Amino acid sequence: MRYVSSGEVRFLKADLLDTEPIFHGFFTRHGGVSPSPWASLNMATSVGDSRENVLENRARALRALTPEPRGIFDVWQVHSNRVVYTRQPRSLGEPHQQADAIITDNPEVVLLMMFADCVPILLFDPGHHAVGIAHAGWKGTVAKVARESVLSMKQAFGTKPEDLLAVIGPSICPEHYAVGSEVTHAVREAFGNDSSEVLLQENGVISLDLWRANQIILTQAGVLADHIQTVEICTAEHTRDWYSHRAEMGKTGRFAAMIGLR
Template identity: 40%
Template sequence: MEPFKWKAIEMTGHPEKFILESWSEALPGLSAGFSGRNGGVGNSPYDELNLAYHVGDEPMDVLENRRILAKSLDFEPTAWTCGEQVHGTHVAVVEKADKGKGYLDREGAFQNTDGLVTNVPGILLTSFYADCVPLYFLDPVRKAVGLAHAGWKGTVGLIASAVIKTLEQEFGSRSEDILAAIGPSIGDCCYEVDEAVMSQVREGLAEGEDIAAFASPSVNPGRCMLNLKELNRIIMIKAGILPTHIECTTWCTSCHPDKFFSYRKQNGTTGRMASWIGMKER
């Protein structure tokens, strides 16, 4: 069953969203999900709900879109907190004083950061996508949450494991308690990679591990169709997450350009969606 439930635009100021509904049941007051591309402001090729400053869109439009999304989630816009992503594996621990970092501009974000964790209510962790894989983490026992941005580089660099380890070290989380989710991203139906990528994927495999679990030959010689979602799921399990605690989307961002920005589908010039997770103040 698809864990990310599509919510159409209800009215002005209520953007298209994909909500991870089951997690709000695991921890009341939690909000987690993924934005669509519709229901914001902005002009082509960034129309409508672009949420990232770095793509060349008008900064005031991006800021307004962040405000629209945060308010639709019942968070103050200044709760918006993010990293300046570099396809790396650094995980930042977000404390109360860090609330709002990156909301107004790129310079204020956590630099060189693709993962975020916090146990502070009232902070909305966010990160940005146009095909890469959003990873979500929730420890309902310790009341801690995390996000990771996982392209192929972050995936083979084991950013999923890095977030889990950070939750354990910083908040005393136990891997068997942690829930994980894999959000909308490009699927193996559309994600074709060359040998330069696959060679690095193979380097990260354990001896005897079957690459067929997450890659298959392309119709184009020397290339493969790579399933980053499944590869991240395998990495999570190796890091101690119970298989039954991992939910995975069926949405492919490249297959649905009406709902998502896709870097590959739109030849590199497009907006960015956002993943988010946060615990509301009570």
Template identity: 55%
Template sequence: MPFVEINGLEFFKFDLLGDEVVQAVFTRKGGVSPMPWDSLNLGGTVGDSRENVIENRRRIFEALGIEVTSIFDVWQIHSDMVLYSDKPRPLDHPHEKADAIVTNNPSVTLLMRFADCVPILLFDPVHRAIGLIHAGWKGTVQKITSKTVQFMQESFQSKPADILAGIGPSIGVDHYIIKEDVAREVAETFGNKVGEVLQAANGDIHFDLWRANEILLREVGVKSIQIAQQCTACDLKRWFSHRAEQGKTGRFAALIKLRPS
């Protein structure tokens, strides 16, 4: 499996995205937070101390050899909002609200936080642009993934066929049970492909977020896609899972940054 360990921290790395970007989806290992956020918690609104989160953030940037002052992150709200930034967010400035962020500036590190929702990393090696998406069920049915690709087309002249996409660690279909009202929204979005993303088992409805976001990517022309095949609810020693831990857990970080050309 494509896991890397540096300074006691462990992260997943997509082979597909290559070496032109710095990219990582960090596990929960190697931080300073106590239970139930043990230990590399990057979530600032889950009850952990601010000091712990800041130290954990420092550690992940140090492990990758990049400056924490390069960060651009947002307040994630389960929307279909996409933001472009050509500069970092000053650490003492408030967050803007969005669930997808893009840049073409090598001085900017895109970062988002997860605990079951899908991290999706995008890289256009031709026009040298990157994107990072937070796709829970709400973002998925609002097609935030395809909207981010379209945003990159408009902003950077990216061609979807050139874009490389990594669908990261998140809750797998076996553990992701949804209610009938959510299933109806899924059916409205995916139409005749709904059978590929919804499964029935023991009277429950399961939603396959990995396949759903793969479909959205392919529908807008993205061809090169790698799925991590890492279920957060299956491996609590490695990942935070909001569902499997009944909400008493932390958030792991995914980030991507262009290397200077």
């Protein structure tokens, strides 16, 4: 992986996708106009920041990602496994659809989702020149939004899961993600025998490994293990660069993951 800077905007690129004919990036919190506690490249209006700040931050990120004119498509993220297929950017006056994954095969569209501990998942189908992005917190992980994204790309584009490239981006690590009985029960129900790989117990505390959980989901959906890259950057450990809802006690912004076709 490597960091790319454009002015003060700084984003992370994954090795697995770096040489592919796509734009992609996980944007750090640097280089925006938002004041504290959202400082500074906050991408969400839902956390109290102004719409004007967020629009300027998104414009800066988009310019950093690609010099070519592109439109953004985003959704109202609701911790589901719903996938939206789009062929057009979302206009500013158009209502958001509720979903937690987006797919497209239109090079004019850049897909954007927002994060602050939940798992960003980027997908690229080189055979059919299509991309996807998913948002997987514990609820989306239990609902297997990553699997639904793969299945939706298969249905929409003819994607072969074994051809897909997948990147699991910066998100909370198990060392900082202790969970209670509700989450533990839901994970055991969803993962069965594999739950022992994703629920880690130490000194009476149970933690959830969202990275491993989504690796399992992707491989069970047919993605090859060596086609999956996990960035392994913990948002809760690195709040200087990333927003973390848990580490910052909810008083923080949202960073963006973005992907689009060249």
